[in-house]
Amino acid sequence: MPLPSRQTLLPFLRWLPNVSRGSLGKDLLVGLTGAVLALPQSIAYALIAGLPAEYGLYAAIVPVIIACLWGSSWHLIGGPTAAISIVLFTSVSPLAAPGSEAFIALVLLLTFLAGLFQWLLGLLRFGALVNFVSQSVILGFTLGAAVVIALGQVPNLLGIDLQSQATALTTLLEIGRHLGDIDLAALGLAALTLAVCLLSRRLWRRGPALLVGLTAGSLAVLALPGVFSTVALVSAFTGQLPPFTLLSFDLSDILALLPAAVACGMLGLVTSLSIARALARTSQQFLDANQEVRAQGLSNLIGPWFAGSLSAGSFTRSALNLQAGARSPLAGVFSALMVAVFALFGASLISHIPLPSMAAVILLICWGLVDSDGVRALYRVSRSEFLVMLLTLLATLLLELQAAIYAGVLASLFFYLKRTSQPxxxxxxxxxxxxxxxxxxxxxxxxxxxxxxxxxxxxxxxxxxxxxxxxxxxxxxxxxxxxxxxxxxxxxxxxxxxxxxxxxxxxxxxxxxxxxxxxxxx
The missing domain is CATH 3.30.750.24 (STAS domain)
Incomplete structure (x- = not known):
């Protein structure tokens, strides 16, 4: 059997020689824009996953660089995502307290296992397996995840202290029991942040609206310390590059996390490939699905050794990458490097961000996950697929999220087999x-x-x-x-x-x- 070529082992050698001074400058500018968007999103997703804020930045550095250099897509940029963050939280929180060292260690182990599963699929050229997770399952899961994420942030929005719950239904019931404990200062600050974000979007369409909203909320707390004295802030951390982290391969932990790792791995691949295919159609680029699967797996295999939690394609950042005119995957690499600079020198700024403001930003992110046009189109085109979407949505709200993915896949396969059994x-x-x-x-x-x-x-x-x-x-x-x-x-x-x-x-x-x-x- 012939040995793999250098371009197979190092696929970035195929396009790197074509980089010019002009394209390098363009990619650098696009990377700066992407980093500005990535900063508030990454911090928000870390908090959703139950991780300290800095781990959101770490997940947007090493995994992103690897996925860009070893992937097939010119424009796909990965990093922490909302759906995967909530799956990480619901999978690991029953095993350890969110934010604790044990919790962080389990999240990184789950990331490694999911990356190993993804990489093996790509190595065996089984990238087409992700096609068995239909678009209707992803649509239903995304809608449900948006609701779960939003409900999980309501306590921060209202300034009340609640323990994490396993499902959306139990979270809603727990919130209802504590409505009398609302902190009006926290609620007012969240409303201010939300209003500034929406106004910024209206006045500056391509501007960093989330960053502007967080800045406004932070300045309000600094300007009126007496009014917002009860408002909680993001935990401070020491500015540093992603630290080298030794993983603990305890057999009992591996067995406990394995089902969630497979679900997270499939979810990450389906998300990433769906985004990459959509971008490739627009840019007329050839996409090697198996190479992209291997790249996603490699990024999640190496990422946790540098404190990076599970990474997948981000539609918002990838679409910005394409629309801003990125010439090569170096735009994603530059974006990750600029996030690294901020993690090193801008850590003190993050500790001034109030949690209600962050919750308001996360609510806007959740609203962006709601694809009402996709739901209407699915209803018009296929009632059976629409039913699959509804079943996945209900499973997401009533079950733990990794179980919801499996439920959606089983429902999708049921209708597929029903159709093929009656040609x-x-x-x-x-x-x-x-x-x-x-x-x-x-x-x-x-x-x-x-x-x-x-x-x-x-x-x-x-x-x-x-x-x-x-x-x-x-x-x-x-x-x-x-x-x-x-x-x-x-x-x-x-x-x-x-x-x-x-x-x-x-x-x-x-x-x-x-x-x-x-x-x-x-």
Whole structure:
């Protein structure tokens, strides 16, 4: 077997020689814009995941650089995301107190396991497996995650102290019990931040509205310390580059985290590939799905050794990357490096951010996750897929999030198998011949349905027009042989017309060409 080439091991060598001084300057400017957007988002996502604020910045540095350099997409930028952050929180919070050293260690171990799962899928060229998580599942999960995230931030918004809950329903009930404890100063500060963010978006469409809102909230606390004395602030941390972190591979922890790691790995891949494909359609770029899967896995394999939690593609940052005119993946690399500079020198600024302001920013992020156009389009196009979306949404609200992903995938597979088990069949009578044109595969799932149709046929010759049958398995071969013998006992015959060579070959394998009871016609 030939050894892999340098460009296979180091795929950035394919495009790096084409970088010019002009494109480098453009990518540097785009990277600066992306870093400004990444800063408040990354901090917010760390808090959603139950991690200290600095871990959001760490997750936007090393994993992003690796995914950009080893990936296939020119414009995809990863980092912490809202949906994955809430899955991390709900998966690990039952095992350790959020924000504790044990909690951080488990999140990093889960990230490594998810990255290993992703990398193995890419190595085995199983990138297409992510296609089994349908768009309807992602849509329902994203809607549900938006609600879960928003409810999780309501205590910070209202200035009340609540323990984390496993599901959205229990969170809502717990909030209802503490409505009498609302801190009006916290609520007013959140309202101010929200108003500034919305006004900034209206006046400066491409500006960093979230950063402007956080700045306004922080300045209000500094200007009026007496009014906002009860408002909690983001925990202070020491400014530093992502620290090298040794992972603990305890077998009991691995077994406890493995189901969540697989769910998180699949969710991250589906999110990243969906974004990359959408960007590739716009930019007319060829996308190597398996390379992208390997890159995402590699970023999450190496990231946790540098304090980076689970990373996936960010639609907001990736779309900004494309619209701002990024010329190469170096734009994402520059963005990560600028976040690193802020983590090193701007840590003291983060400790002035009030938690109600951060909660208001997170609510805006949640609102951006609601794809009402996608929901309406899904309802118009496919009612069964719309039902899958609703089931996933309900599962997300009532179950833990990784269980909701599995529930959505199972629902999607159920409807897929239901459709494929009843392929489209057209009938017509031609004298003493009854013709059945099958448009689909003859496999074990469809055998009972097709056998029933053949047994109801009344013609002297039952002809199956197999021109559109691309695949037949052992169960299908055995069923056709059985029906051919049954019809022969009634002085009738079963004929396959216009069958493809591979279908005829499979039918002959069971008993040989001479003994095959099925007749063939061109």
């Amino acid at each position: 489209r069949v057209k009938f017509w009578q031609d004298g003493d011949e009854e013709v059945l044109r099958i448009e689909g595969s003859i496999f074990f799932g469809a055998c009972a349905y097709l056998q029933q149709l053949i047994q109801r046929s009344k013609g002297k010759r039952v002809i199956i027009d197999a021109h559109h049958v691309n695949f037949i398995d052992y169960a299908g071969v055995e069923m056709l042989h059985q029906e051919a013998r049954r019809l022969a006992g009634q002085q009738r015959e079963l004929v396959l017309r216009r069958a493809r060579p591979q279908v005829i070959e499979e039918l002959h394998k069971l008993e040989g060409a001479e003994q095959c009871p099925v007749r063939f016609e061109e």
